[in-house]
Amino acid sequence: MLKDIFTKPKKKKYATIPSETARQDVPEGIMTKCPNCKKIMYTKELLKNVKVCFHCGYHHPMNSKERIESLVDPGSFRELNKTMISENPLDFPGYKEKMEADRQKTKINEAVVTGSAQINGLDVVLAIMDSTFRMGSMGSVVGEKITQAIEKADELGVPFIIFTASGGARMQEGVLSLMQMAKTSVALKRFSENGGLIISIMTHPTTGGVSASFASLGDYNLAEPGALIGFAGRRIIEQTIREELPEDFQTSEFLLKHGQLDAVISRHDLKARLASILEIHQPGGNFNWQEI
Amino acid sequence: MAGDLELEKPIVELRRKISELKEFTNNTEVDLSSEIEKLENRLERLEKEIYDNLKPWDRVQIARHPERPTSMDYISRLFTDFFECHGDRYYGDDEAIVAGIAKFLGLPVTVIGHQRGKDTKENIRRNFGMPHPEGYRKALRLMKQAEKFKRPIICFIDTKGAYPGKAAEERGQSEAIARNLFEMAGIKVPIVCIVIGEGGSGGALALGVGDHIHMLENSTYSVISPEGAAAILWKDASLAKKAAETMKITAPDLKQLGVIDEIIPEPKGGAHRDVDLQAIEISEALKTSLKTLASLTEEELIDQRYQKYKQIGEYSFLNEYIGVN
Numbered sequence: 001m002l003k004d005i006f007t008k009p010k011k012k013k014y015a016t017i018p019s020e021t022a023r024q025d026v027p028e029g030i031m032t033k034c035p036n037c038k039k040i041m042y043t044k045e046l047l048k049n050v051k052v053c054f055h056c057g058y059h060h061p062m063n064s065k066e067r068i069e070s071l072v073d074p075g076s077f078r079e080l081n082k083t084m085i086s087e088n089p090l091d092f093p094g095y096k097e098k099m100e101a102d103r104q105k106t107k108i109n110e111a112v113v114t115g116s117a118q119i120n121g122l123d124v125v126l127a128i129m130d131s132t133f134r135m136g137s138m139g140s141v142v143g144e145k146i147t148q149a150i151e152k153a154d155e156l157g158v159p160f161i162i163f164t165a166s167g168g169a170r171m172q173e174g175v176l177s178l179m180q181m182a183k184t185s186v187a188l189k190r191f192s193e194n195g196g197l198i199i200s201i202m203t204h205p206t207t208g209g210v211s212a213s214f215a216s217l218g219d220y221n222l223a224e225p226g227a228l229i230g231f232a233g234r235r236i237i238e239q240t241i242r243e244e245l246p247e248d249f250q251t252s253e254f255l256l257k258h259g260q261l262d263a264v265i266s267r268h269d270l271k272a273r274l275a276s277i278l279e280i281h282q283p284g285g286n287f288n289w290q291e292i
Numbered sequence: 293m294a295g296d297l298e299l300e301k302p303i304v305e306l307r308r309k310i311s312e313l314k315e316f317t318n319n320t321e322v323d324l325s326s327e328i329e330k331l332e333n334r335l336e337r338l339e340k341e342i343y344d345n346l347k348p349w350d351r352v353q354i355a356r357h358p359e360r361p362t363s364m365d366y367i368s369r370l371f372t373d374f375f376e377c378h379g380d381r382y383y384g385d386d387e388a389i390v391a392g393i394a395k396f397l398g399l400p401v402t403v404i405g406h407q408r409g410k411d412t413k414e415n416i417r418r419n420f421g422m423p424h425p426e427g428y429r430k431a432l433r434l435m436k437q438a439e440k441f442k443r444p445i446i447c448f449i450d451t452k453g454a455y456p457g458k459a460a461e462e463r464g465q466s467e468a469i470a471r472n473l474f475e476m477a478g479i480k481v482p483i484v485c486i487v488i489g490e491g492g493s494g495g496a497l498a499l500g501v502g503d504h505i506h507m508l509e510n511s512t513y514s515v516i517s518p519e520g521a522a523a524i525l526w527k528d529a530s531l532a533k534k535a536a537e538t539m540k541i542t543a544p545d546l547k548q549l550g551v552i553d554e555i556i557p558e559p560k561g562g563a564h565r566d567v568d569l570q571a572i573e574i575s576e577a578l579k580t581s582l583k584t585l586a587s588l589t590e591e592e593l594i595d596q597r598y599q600k601y602k603q604i605g606e607y608s609f610l611n612e613y614i615g616v617n
Contacts, residue, residue: 195440219437220377259379259426276373280393280400281441289444289586292397292579 034058036226050267059224059267061204063106064113064130067163071271072117072126079115080149086110086141092172098134106133110141111166114149116156120275122282125153127162131205136166138210139173143180146214150187150196159197159278160188164215168208181213188217197281199274202229202252202261220262220277223252224270229260297357299350300561303342306335343560346510348536348545352518354510354562355490361567362421363390363405363448366488369571370578371396371403377434379426383463386427388419388455389499391434396446397579402438404431404499405448408489422455425468428498432472435479444482444582447499452517454495469498476501477601478594482585484578486556487511487543488563503597504581505551507543508570509558513551514541550604 032043036058046053050070051060062070068077085103088095103109111133116125127149129136146162153160169177188198200218202211204227212231215221223229230250238245248254252264265273296304310331317324346354354360367374371394378385391404408421415421431447438445454465476483483502491500491513507513516524518532521539540546543555556577559566585593 192440195442197441216381219440221381256378257385259381259384259430261379262377263375273375277375277393280373280375280395288399289582292399292583 032060034060052267057225057266059204059226061131061165062267063132064108064128067128068113068117068126070267071274072119073121076118077115077126078117079113080152081114081145082109084109084141084145086139086173088172089140089176090172090174095172098172102133106130108133110145111136111138112142112145114145114152116152116158119161119271119278122275122278123156123158124278125149125156125158125160127160129163129165129210131165131167134170136164136210137168137170137177138166138180139170139177140180142170143177143183146184147187150184150191154191154194154196157196157283159199159281160191161199161201161274162214162218163201163203164206164210165203166206166208166210166215168210178209181209184214185217188214192217192219197278199277201265201270203227205229207231207233216260221260222270222273223255223261223264225252225264225266227252229255297350297353299342299346299353303335303338306331306338310335339560348512348542349518349533351510351542352512352532352536355512357562357564358410359564360489361563361570362410363407363450363488365567366448366571366574367394367403367405369568370575371401372398374403378430380429380433382426382429384424384426386419386424386430387417388421388423388451389427389431391430393434393443396582400441400443402434402443402445403448404434404445405488406451406496406499408450419455421451422453423451423495423498424455424457424460425463425465428454428468428472431499432475435476435483439479439481442481444484444585445479445502446578447483447485447502449485449487449491449496449499449513450489450511451492451495452490453492454498469494472498473501477597480590480594482582482588482593483597484581484585486574486577487513487552488574490517492517501597501601503585503593503600504553506554506556506574506577506581507546507552508556508563508574509543510562511543512536512541513543513546514539
């Protein structure tokens, strides 16, 4: 028909499904496809480039192990609370099994890894959230581990650095999850009153209760480029206000423009920048002004 | 030279003549060195005559010179490890104010300054150095942070004024400025302010409540721009020159009024003639200030700041009683 010439060709009706043999051509994990520019690269090379896409600069999510390796002085990390695991306070069906499965899969005990370490020779206490474990959701153990890490920093008199990555509160622990927002904030307040330095680095994704507590309470709130950061999810907001949201809504760059971040820092520059901030906050540096 | 001011015309003219003569002697065999020397002596006298007798309006012109160094020009020359911190954590990031942490002579400081652009594109981004409330709130956030970490605060003042706009009023321009004045009075670390260009009204003062206030020789500090004053007083903005003279807005005038502490000298013709030299002059002033203020306790510091502002203003008393009862 004539009118068909003027209409766009319709999408193919059938998706092509690679055959089982074709799918097995490339063994799992050797190559990684960038979800942003769709280019394919060697996983090993990508790891060497701190998981930043060579082509478009997309920051692939890092797990806690990769983060520690890329950031702290080799051999300086001492983990805290390696064995702490969650109970099932609400007797939520299947929760324990899911946790066990994630422990097996990720080889970490919960969605945050904490410990003391050194960055360019400067002492810090670190908390690194890991989105590979239950999407980094925050339950009692995440709250407790972070709180104890803050207390450790206070006790040692060293800065507290947190990398956030979380889908929000953990539904299976109900209101106890909500209260972890308060628990961690209470600990941060005391630490801050004692003069403690807090640096928060938000990574993809930092949402819900985590963004509305410790992630936003840094003396310096930094973020990796392109990370999704926000309180309520995009879909929920769109449904509530019945309005389409801008493309860059809730990205790091959007937050920077709207006054929520001190800076957006590329993973390549992160270690140097952190070291420089730590250096400026070294105790004893202050008020030697009479001697200048 | 680009960006020459009206008042410099005779100097420019003479310079041009000298260079012409020099070129002439180079190209031909005629010796004009005695002529050149004479002219150079005259140039020196002329420069002295013009630059030593700058009228207030001349200083306004220098303070507004498009090439006059901005906060960032000084920040890059005076400090190391500067890390710019963005955002007020409420609404936005105002690029008309830059703020961050850095080291001065190896010691930590917090630096805050108005920032205007030098070309149209940058000026639009920086809103011509005229801040919105979020700019002042960012500044205050960083001052509070400096207080927490016990490092001194250095403020560069360079603005025509706070931005007069609808959005600024909606977000509480007055409150933001007032809050800064109020909070700066109680900040427990030294605050040193330097007026580097135009110090325009409340927009300038919101970074200007400090322990030591310095002014570059050719900068201005005033309750309103000369044009604005002329419009209000005589309903004629073209009388700005007259207003500039009447309003006492130059560094020597303000020193006499006790509003500022020190005048930082500028290179001949203004800071833009030699930014590096100007940075050294500022560095010296900062060093002296910070050293002096470091010897005070927190209580002494805040008390001194209180007294400093308490004594500004003049008044007397009538002989007879006029009142409500």
